[in-house]
Amino acid sequence: METVEDFLAHAVALEEDSAVRFDDMADALEVHQNHEVTELFRRMAHYSRLHLAEAQKMAEGLNLPHFKPWEYKWPDAEPPETPGMDATHYLMTPHQALVMALDSEKRGQAFYADLAARNANEKIRALAAEFAEEEAEHVALLETMLAKYPEPSDDWDEDMDPPAAVD
Amino acid sequence: MDVPVDPPVYTAKSYKSALKPIWCPGCGDFSVLSGIMRALTELQLPPHQVSLVSGIGCSSRLPAYSTLYGFHSVHGRALPVASGLKLSRPDLTVLAVGGDGDGFSIGGNHFVHACRRNVDMTYVVMDNSVYGMTKGQASPTTDPDWPGSKLTPDGPGVAAFKPLEMALSAGANFISRAFSGDPLELARHICEGIQHPGFSFIHVLSPCVTYRPEQKAWRENVHTGFAEPTDDRREAFLRLLDDDAFSTGILYKGRAGAFQPSTEATTTVASLGDQFAI
Numbered sequence: 001m002e003t004v005e006d007f008l009a010h011a012v013a014l015e016e017d018s019a020v021r022f023d024d025m026a027d028a029l030e031v032h033q034n035h036e037v038t039e040l041f042r043r044m045a046h047y048s049r050l051h052l053a054e055a056q057k058m059a060e061g062l063n064l065p066h067f068k069p070w071e072y073k074w075p076d077a078e079p080p081e082t083p084g085m086d087a088t089h090y091l092m093t094p095h096q097a098l099v100m101a102l103d104s105e106k107r108g109q110a111f112y113a114d115l116a117a118r119n120a121n122e123k124i125r126a127l128a129a130e131f132a133e134e135e136a137e138h139v140a141l142l143e144t145m146l147a148k149y150p151e152p153s154d155d156w157d158e159d160m161d162p163p164a165a166v167d
Numbered sequence: 168m169d170v171p172v173d174p175p176v177y178t179a180k181s182y183k184s185a186l187k188p189i190w191c192p193g194c195g196d197f198s199v200l201s202g203i204m205r206a207l208t209e210l211q212l213p214p215h216q217v218s219l220v221s222g223i224g225c226s227s228r229l230p231a232y233s234t235l236y237g238f239h240s241v242h243g244r245a246l247p248v249a250s251g252l253k254l255s256r257p258d259l260t261v262l263a264v265g266g267d268g269d270g271f272s273i274g275g276n277h278f279v280h281a282c283r284r285n286v287d288m289t290y291v292v293m294d295n296s297v298y299g300m301t302k303g304q305a306s307p308t309t310d311p312d313w314p315g316s317k318l319t320p321d322g323p324g325v326a327a328f329k330p331l332e333m334a335l336s337a338g339a340n341f342i343s344r345a346f347s348g349d350p351l352e353l354a355r356h357i358c359e360g361i362q363h364p365g366f367s368f369i370h371v372l373s374p375c376v377t378y379r380p381e382q383k384a385w386r387e388n389v390h391t392g393f394a395e396p397t398d399d400r401r402e403a404f405l406r407l408l409d410d411d412a413f414s415t416g417i418l419y420k421g422r423a424g425a426f427q428p429s430t431e432a433t434t435t436v437a438s439l440g441d442q443f444a445i
Contacts, residue, residue: 020179020201024197024201025192027187027188028187028188028190028192028197029192030187031187031188031189032191032192068209068355068358069205069209069351069354069355070351070352070354070355072351077348077349077350077351077352078349078350078351084348085193085197085198086193086195086347086348086374086376086383086386087193088192088193089192089193089376090191090192092192
């Protein structure tokens, strides 16, 4: 990542992808009548869109480069704040949903903190430090929310009418 | 005076219908849906110029979740429908989707001949080695010793179908394997598959979290086995001999031209009749 435009293109993609994924997960949980988690995922998507709007505002007047989805320089296969779709479960609890969201925010924070520490471009370092600080606030907020939801019991995924194999 | 009009810009939302998928949360098929949307966005294909054809099964519900012209066809018959569509409307981008049971068992013969026929379309198979919609029976790609179904308590006992080997033998012009847990790479495969002439086969390892929960471990098993595509069939076969079924990447990009007969009539009923005149 060499220019501020590169950086902001990544920031926009990161938040956009996160918003889309949280919405997709909310849709999936809504179909399975898990309304509490649906609501939480919708809120996460909303927060991501707010952050997306901030990043887009910072990019106003700049000519951001177009990257193909697979050309972005992410530490892993997907943007760091995008929660893994395979971690969802139709019976998952708000606690588990918040842990998932918290992990996403922590990965986002680490991504920006790493750029702030290592990137060669001074402007990118400064912007990344600002973004990392903001992500740290989100992490703290989610930790506060998480404290309000108890850990699920061991039988959280017990289904009285499970989708059992029928032969 | 004509006013210049900017070309429309399509986003992933342009391809997404209002219908919410009923797949189990955690299902790999969500990522395939997302991969298709990303690929189409990248290619900026107008939704009305793309058709998505499927067979029957969990993954075959996919057309309903898109704004593309969809055809949810008969079990195992996505490929003949898609072939017919492409041959009669070569201007359309045609995608076919389905699962391993639909594509390799019920539609197995169509798969072989679609590869051989090499019509310019892209076939995405979401393989979870199980019949999920009918609640968990062994499929053609299930390991012979899988004991998870009461129908086959000691496992199906027959060797698993090898989709990539079959596609290469039969003549597919583009062959790749992707993992649903890596949706950006999957989007690249779909993009390249659409752009490559002829029949493109994209084999997607797409875990079933309900009937094969152990497939969550696939994330640890997958590895880039096909770093760069080859256009040499011999080389591709050699790579497949070393394949552990978890190698991902674009294996093969052939140079064969797509099969596309003229859509114009080459004769008339009258002249055909003349040939039978005594």
